[in-house]
Amino acid sequence: MVSGMHRKTYARISKKAIEHNLKIEQTRLGDDCELFAVVKADGYGHGAVEVAKIAKDTGVSGFCVALLDEALELRKAGITEPILILGIVDAEFAPIIAAENVSVTVSSLAWLKEAEKRMIQQKEPLRVHLAVDTGMGRIGFRTVSELKEVENNLNQSEAVVFEGIFTHFATADEADETQFNKQLKIFNELVASLNNKPKFIHVANSATALWHQQVPTNLVRYGIAMYGLNPSGTTLSSAVSLEPAMELISELVHVKQIQAGDTVSYGATYEANKAEWVGTIPIGYADGWRRSLQGQTVLVDGNRCEIIGRICMDQCMIRLPREYPVGTQVVLVGKSGTDQVTMEELAEHLDTISYEIICGLTLRVPRIYV
Ligand SMILES: Cc1ncc(COP(=O)(O)O)c(C=O)c1O
Structure with missing residues (x-):
């Protein structure tokens, strides 16, 4: 798609706002917790590479994306920090993922076995994070027995490094904490069943980081709040001052x-x-x-x-x-x-969430960084 450079319609992206939003979160994190900037979907429409560079200068530890192509885009742009792919990538691409030193989400034993088959003579190991479905109903292992089986497999594998385990909350941005607490309990029980804990045990997106700071997590996957938008829309007020980018x-x-x-x-x-x-x-x-x-x-x-x-x-x-x-x-x-x-105001008008509006802005609108 051609960008309308000769038309005076543009998205103005404030580097300072992104820095501000990240710095505030960094000061709230404990020493043992790393901040990963979520830059999937072209940095939520803000420009993945540009946002990654700003975030890198602000000192984030790594990045999260959804697609292998999004990880490759960052690598091509010279981003050398850790990158975690949050979505399911076809197992046939395991060698590329490993060669690019990218970490990938595993959601089934079948996927892991298929990936291992492809890792013959691969120099770099495949770093994996196990997704745990505690109530989101999207991807991930659901039971202790599934998890034990995949752990045994991982222990025997030389080609794969068990780097992390994570879950994703369905209602971290809501006032009622019933579902959140239910998911957290399931996650803690599943993690406790592991014989060997991986380096990263993580549960926090923006909403979790903002409103459930007490959760046990040593990696925060910070998305919408980095762009200065309230994950709950107008439902919950943010404890920190977010600057829309x-x-x-x-x-x-x-x-x-x-x-x-x-x-x-x-x-x-x-x-x-x-x-x-x-x-x-x-x-x-x-x-x-x-x-x-x-x-x-x-x-x-x-x-x-x-x-x-x-x-x-x-x-x-x-x-x-x-x-x-x-x-x-x-x-x-x-x-x-x-x-x-505000984006939140537009979201209310459209009966949607701000995420959809920023991601939906097409590449015809140039992004100008100030
Ligand atoms: C697994 C996972 N973690 C973290 C995030 C970031 O969420 P947010 O933008 O609400 O911080 C997402 C976004 O959809 C996600 O799917």
Whole structure:
């Protein structure tokens, strides 16, 4: 996809905000706990390599990604720190994973055996983290007997290093802790059943790190909070001050006055009932600016302006309080005057989570680092 470098619509990414969010978390961690920055999905839309470089300079110990390709992208960019792939990679790629000194998640004995078969004459060992499904219902070992079987297998293997074991909570961002405590108990019991403990025993994503600091974990997989967003949306308030790293900026490319009875955009669903000023901004659903954002407000000169009519593929229209010149800045997410539009606000409008919005911003929108 071509990036719109000649259009003044861009995502402004603040390096300082990412540094701030990481540094605050680093000061909260115990000495024996390492911080891994989660940069999967192109750094949650912020740019994986750029975010990894900022995080590296801030002193994180390693990175988490979801795909082998995401790990390879970091290696290609010169990131030499440990990388853990959180998703399931096809076992046939075990030799590449090992050669690139990347760690991988194992979720079944069958996968491990298949990977071992491929590790013949491999110089570097395959480093594995066992996923434990304590209630997320996604991937991982579920019982003591499954875990014992895989541990025995690992003990006999020369090609594989048992580096870590982890679980993922389904409700760490919710006020009710019942499910969280249930999962934690299962995890502790499963880990206790191991004869040999691996180097890393980890349970914490951002929400766990923010609201369940007491959990036993020596690695934190820090994602959304590094980007300055509250994992719970607006449900729980964050104990630490998070600085949103991404702002979304555009400009007015066309301004006109319409009269009562005039309509705006596809379907002619918006009809003015009096004379009003309308501005057009060059962003649309092909940029990840979803159609259902119709009705959301954006900021022009500190004023809230409603998106009127249907959002098109590349453009959308807003109602202005008065005439503004073409070229006037429009803040879709971020601060203008004394007001601010947040990703959490958009998420509420779309009945989704901020993760989906930042990951959904397409590569047509250039990321500018400041
Ligand atoms: C296993 C695992 N750990 C950590 C994370 C990071 O989560 P968050 O962005 O909420 O910190 C994710 C993200 O989906 C994940 O799947």
